[in-house]
Amino acid sequence: MFDSLLVAADYLTGGINLAYLGLGVVIGLLFGTVPGLGGATAIALLLPLTFGMEPEQAIILMGGIMGAVSIGGSVSAILLNTPGTAPNAATCFDGYPLTQQGKAGLAIGAAATASSIGGVIGVLILVLVLPIAKTIVLWFGPPAFFMMAVLGLTSLTVARGNMLRGLIAACLGLFIGFVGYDDIGGTERFTGGIEFLWDGISIVPMLIGLFAIAEMMKLYVSGGPIARAGSAARITGTRQGILSAFKNFKTVLSGSAIGSIVGSVPGVGGTVASFLSYSFTAQSSKDNQNFGKGDVRGVIASEAANNAKDGGALIPTLAFGIPGSAEMALFLGVLVLHGMDPGPMLLIERESTIFMLILALLTATIFSGTLVLLAARYLSKIAHVDSAVLIPAVIIVSLVGAYALHGSIGDVFAAAFFGLVGYVMIRANYPRITLIIAFVLSGLMERNFIQSMIMFRGDWLKFFGDTTTVVLFALSILVLLIPLIRFVRSRRRMA
């Protein structure tokens, strides 16, 4: 393990690699600051640009983006009362009141420091958990892997709110994953005789369409400026902000722990983590009357959790190949494009690559925190970028990126088609993330399902002959029952 760490550190600091990390951080900060863009759009747009890179360089670039996005989002949340990314929404509660009181620097300093420390703690938890996960993964046979994927999908659907629509989106994602040549049965499936579909639907145009194009379409339809016109706040007192994060280190620690744990549950994500951490801090603090009016602990709690969630979210992504968020699904896409097979073998065979990602995340978190402290005022101006300029620019780059994958004009049309699908899903309130994660998991699920059925000679009941499988199945059922339990509780309360 230590050797792999040294190899990773050596690679990260060598040649052009550190520049890729810096580029990732800058892109992550920019995409995080502009409301509506976020990490998923950044990775989707950048993904085709990584084709010419070495796999490790692509991972470093993506690590830079992932480590910086949430910190960037805190700047617009504090200065403009417009969260850059959804998880930064909790930061607005106290961040913006602090700006109104002329304490923007205090809030920015506290957010950047808490975010950086939270990110580091999240990554450290990942480093501690990965060796254990590696051992656990080796116990898993095909039935347990199948059930693990089922658990991932069910928890994702429940966490995203509308369970029925989440499950439908999951089925649709699995169906899209079936399109193309079936390796097991040797049949062309669901291609409708269209030659373009023989190799299946490529993940890159799908991601570009569902996230980048659909978001731009949403921005076009909603119209108006991206960020509300905020005051040009003077940013002073960042030093006090940095110190306040250390003074409230208990809050940083609890926020980071909440972020890591919540982040590791597929689908729950940063928004729940930061809100949970915020409400935990507000409730557990003795003098909590200033929360919501400009208490710096509110900013610290939400930002520490928000950045710590990335380390947690990488646990199921790397260990089981089950992504927990849209960013992680896109990151899996990067791994697949560069010839890596996400899942247990990745942990065993490419330990140094995993450490490279961990180090990239760690460095990006600290680097982006420092950059925010230095350039917050300028970053906030980016949030005012004219949507009329942004929309055609992002759509053009998206379509060129979709084409670049295979040099196929069919991929351009596929990206536009998924842009339409993504927009309809936003409009009809179907979760896109569930669709994409189900699509990513379809191969893994089918392969393990078929292998299990061969092992069991077609006897379904043998799925319940193994303790791990039974536990995972029971957890899936329990997760599906959560909305019912909530409903019964609320009815009782009303009665």
Added chain:
Amino acid sequence: MTTKTGNDLFGLIIALLLLSIAVGMLATAHTYSQSSGFFPKFIGWIFVMLALIEVLRQLMSIFATKEKETKESGDHLMREFTGFLWLAALLATLYVLGFLIATPVFIFSFLRISAGKSLRECLLVSGLGTVFVYVIFVVLLEYRLFAGVLFAA
């Protein structure tokens, strides 16, 4: 703003569309061999059941709605329509003329017609956009961008 009935109707249309996809998927899966069709059939049945529940839920929601305002906001629908019209126009231009011509044409027309920007601004942004695409994709990454059916021949 869309009215409740308008949203329910849209939800019903989407649910019916999904139900038809699910039924189509299940029917097609039955034509495959045992090994190729096994898992799609398994998922297909679940998909059909869930889509059916959603259709029923949407129908119940429409019947339960008391105020029957069927007129959806014209502005919103119009913007959605023009948004996809822009995308379709871009795809058509791209297919015929290729990326390096479609990029400035699309950015310029979008900024001029949709956003009402000044001629100078339109020229500047479309020029910069094209240079960006050319430098990043053609010069640095050495991709051969699609030249369009008109010029490819």
